[in-house]
Amino acid sequence: MNLPDIIKFVIDLLAVLLLALGIKGLSKVRSAREANILAAFAMLLSVVGLLAYYLGTSGIPAQSWAWIIIGSLVGSLFGTLLAKKVPMTSMPETVALFNGFGGMSSLLVAIGAFLFPFNEGAKAGYVEPFINDISISVSIFVGAITFSGSIVAMAKLQGWLSTPGWTQVKARHFVNIIFGVTSLLAFIYLISGNISSIWLLVIASTLLGIGVTLPIGGADMPVVISLLNSYSGIAAAAAGFVVDSQLLIVAGAMVGAAGLILTQVMCKGMNRSLVSVLFGGSLSAQSTTSSGSGEYTNITSCSVEECALTLEAANRVIVVPGYGLAVAQAQHTLREVTKKLEQNGIEVVYAIHPVAGRMPGHMNVLLAEADVPYEQLKEMDIVNPEFPATDVVLVLGANDVVNPQAKNDKSSPLYGMPVLDVQEARTVFVIKRGMSAGYSGIKNDLFDLPNTSMVFGDAKKVLSELISELKDLGVGEK
């Protein structure tokens, strides 16, 4: 080992260590922000290490510098712009988009490495051409699926794509199997030396990514994104085999494995298995046939004024936020309402369902943005026993996560999903735009209960009306 090798080795080792510490730190509230910066630093370090190594050995041609600078500038610029400008509510889509581009990067490198071999080992035949081709194929396959799947997921979350009915037919599995088999055939051709089959592999795996993601309902998208995130780690590890870099393999493998764990955690939160998420199709499409017990019989609707009067008399209020709150961007208005209540000595707590919103932690981020104290956010298991001792529950744009069907109705597709027991409270106000169903498309039995009142309207509008009503009642005027 000569000097550049040793330096590169030490830097790589240090980068892996810092990345591991970064991922670990990201899983704790206290250290998360520093850990993120640490991981970013480790990435920078790895780039510096790589560049220094080639400067010290083979040198970097001027032409290469030019392309490196162009690529880095354009990529970083657009990445920064998007990251700074995107609203907090669109986080899931943004992560999906970033993830898709990461997959695209692995895909392109693998195509490049195949068409214009640059790895000395592969060129000189040290590395079995067979193994080199397998690494390239895996990188292309996983990279393409990650890219097309993430883009579909993003388009669905943005509302650009719906879940068309024809995607729910059983034949879709057959079509996907064809894509899968085609990929496999292309893979075999490629290994046996048929160069042009690389394009077949690219096309078939791209279509497979679309075919698998398209039928999945919007409610399951977070799980899909988490899974695709894990794939992009695998794609990175495969690219590591192509360019013979241990650092790439370790980092890719870590992300791949950590992503799998996270996916599992999310599935648990919704009480669904990964298999049923991936192959079960959209929940709403099933429910139209299975639970047709559909009509509401006993809806009580009430005015904002009544809601304000009840709130004024309460001692303890629990707020259940959901995606509707995020869509209406009503978190700041909500905070104003709860501030008024708190000034009147009313205890306010926020009940956070693990999958409220479109992604775990979505509500926490949203409420933190509105300066809600961290200790007022309570997780489901902690807050559930507190509902019977609660006077008023405000359900804001949440639906499926407060559906008692999940506990009582064995025929319901939601059955078994852990939910918030809001119906145990004395009064429940559901602030909702209309009677439409939640993301699962299932009727919510909560709305029919005698202690539930519906307040119809956009969350932000209702909440600001609530503020003026509370003001008229003299709440929070001390």
Next chain:
Amino acid sequence: MNFDSLLWVLLLGSLLGLELIGKVPPTLHTPLMSGANAISGITMLAALTAIIKAEPNSPLLIIGSISLGFALFNVVGGFFVTDRMLAMFSRKPTKKNK
């Protein structure tokens, strides 16, 4: 590095990843996913290697550069967006109920 030692690296890296996040509070799921996603942009190293090793005037330069752009979009954007989310948690809790 020969192939089987790289496989060992892969195996140990995966085990490390499985161990690293055992218990994660739900609050951190989205930031963790986003942070891990940024790290998966480490393919930028592969893109860099491709550009550096490319022959002069080879199309590989362009392919590598585009790949590098995509990877850096993922990395830089990913870290910034994660930081934006986490910045909201690290704020000092506001005054409690009086």
